[in-house]
Amino acid sequence: MTVETVFNIEFSDRLKELPPYLFVEIDKAKRQARAEGRDIIDLGVGDPDTPTLPHIIQALQKSVTDPANHRYAFDAGLPLLRTEIAAWFKKRFGVELNPDTEIYPLIGSKEGLAHLPLGIINPKDKVILTDPAYPAYRASIAFAGGKIQNLPLKEGNGFLPDLKKLAEIKDAKAMWVNYPNNPTSATANLEFYKELVAIAKEKGIILVSDMAYSEIYFDGEKPPSILEVEGAKDIAIEFHSFSKTYNMTGWRIGWACGNPKLVAALAKVKSNFDSGIFQAIQVAGVTALRTKEEEIEDLRRMYQERRDLLINGLRGVGWKIPPPKAAFYVWARLPKGYTSSIETASRFLQEANVVVTPGIGFGEAGEGFIRMTITMPKDRLSEAIARLSKIL
Ligand SMILES: Cc1ncc(COP(=O)(O)O)c(C=O)c1O
Structure with missing residues (x-):
């Protein structure tokens, strides 16, 4: 039995x-x-x-032997990691981030993406998801009780959502976007983000941007961050990852950044679920961010x-x-x-x-x-x- x-x-x-x-x-x-x-x-x-790139492995080999890294990590991550993320972000996107209030390290971006709905979505809140989408969004929004409204991504529109249709949707609390996109591999340009931010601000929709693939781009066309749009920080949070850029999928490290209230909501949820990223990995993460282009x-x-x-x-x-x-x-x-x-x-x-x-x-x-x-x-x-x- x-x-x-x-x-x-x-x-x-x-x-x-x-x-x-x-x-x-x-x-x-x-x-x-x-x-x-x-x-x-x-x-x-x-x-x-x-x-994983060899210099990052070497950094971990050193940091893992330091007993100072063996204890519970700070929830908000090492201050050095947060300032290094801010420096990387400024260099890559030209956007200033406050390392204390606008950046939060994660145990991989999936972890943060999956926990965020618990901090901002109430049961029956309407959440707009582009379709097709990375499956973890759907499950985590459902766990928080959110009701998903799909916005299809069509080939004729470069797999971008139709913003006219978005403007017609009433009473949505938040919208998830992901460029470079999984599964379509489509990218979004700054013009698209400008229009999206304008609509979202007018309608009071929180924007959740997933940029896990920000550094995997071809033909020299660098994808922009939604946070490059003037005023985007009023309503947007963006997720980044070390996984794909440095071949670090198994290490579990990423970060959220953007609107301080959204970052604080995620931090509060996380403080009840986990105790941060293994500090030796955070130290190696600092080295990763300094990788030569x-x-x-x-x-x-x-x-x-x-x-x-x-x-x-x-x-x-x-x-x-x-x-x-x-x-x-x-x-x-x-x-x-x-x-x-x-x-x-x-x-x-x-x-x-x-x-x-x-x-x-x-x-x-x-x-x-x-x-x-x-x-x-x-x-x-x-x-x-x-x-x-x-x-x-
Ligand atoms: C679109 C997208 N976002 C986020 C992730 C999660 O990445 P990680 O948790 O390794 O940072 C993935 C992983 O495949 C993904 O495809």
Whole structure:
């Protein structure tokens, strides 16, 4: 008899009400294929495949041996980390941030993004989400009881939300935006943010901007921060991450910045959930922020070469996909003859041993697309193209 049958453990309503996990079948098939010993090429997971930059690892090797770093960390992070983030932000975006009130380090940006709704959303508050979207937004807004209104991202509009439609929405408390975007890889320019901030200010909508991919951009086009817009700090909070810029996904470090009241709301929630980031990692984070730009440029070049290889290879077999301008995702309309994103993903896996992510998993507007990552060496991408070309 299992514990569950004795005590009849029931999940909370909030857990039961979470939208279904749409990757279940694909995940099961992937595990099964691996168990059968098949050589799977996984273009599903967006996690850098190259190691953390060596100088950051060396900084951690040193900081981890210092007993001063072994105790509970300050909730608000090391003052040095916050001032270094402020210096980085000023250099990258030309925006001044007060390190004491406008910056808050996080255990990865996902942690902060997921906790923020508990600090600003009441049950039944209307929250606008762009669709498709990074799935963690939907779940965390639902946990806070927020009611989500989707604003579709259409290819014809560069996967940006239609701001005329936004202006028509009544009584929204907050809106989440994410550029460079996961899963579409679209970018937003400053003109877009100016209009967005103007509408949000007029309607009293809090803006939550996720810039986890700020440094992964191509063709020299640097994505701007929403905080570059004059007055954006009155209503906006932005999330940043060390994960993708420095290959540090496993380390768990990021930050929130912007409006001091929004930052304070997040800090208050967090003070009841966690006790900060392991201080040795914060010290290494300071070193990461001082990384020479050429090293990040090398990473960007690597991803750009892979992007071009995948896009050109697939074009060669008749599948035309617009090249992404940023992030490390290729967001592709289904190839001819395929009718659903789940069916496409499962056929690619069964017939070519290639894993891709079905677009529907990112929201209804993601149907008709699949997402492929370029966090894979060139020889494996070439092999994936060769395999797909046989079935397309
Ligand atoms: C859009 C987006 N935001 C945030 C994150 C979370 O990044 P981290 O928690 O590693 O900073 C991810 C991770 O894939 C992402 O795709």
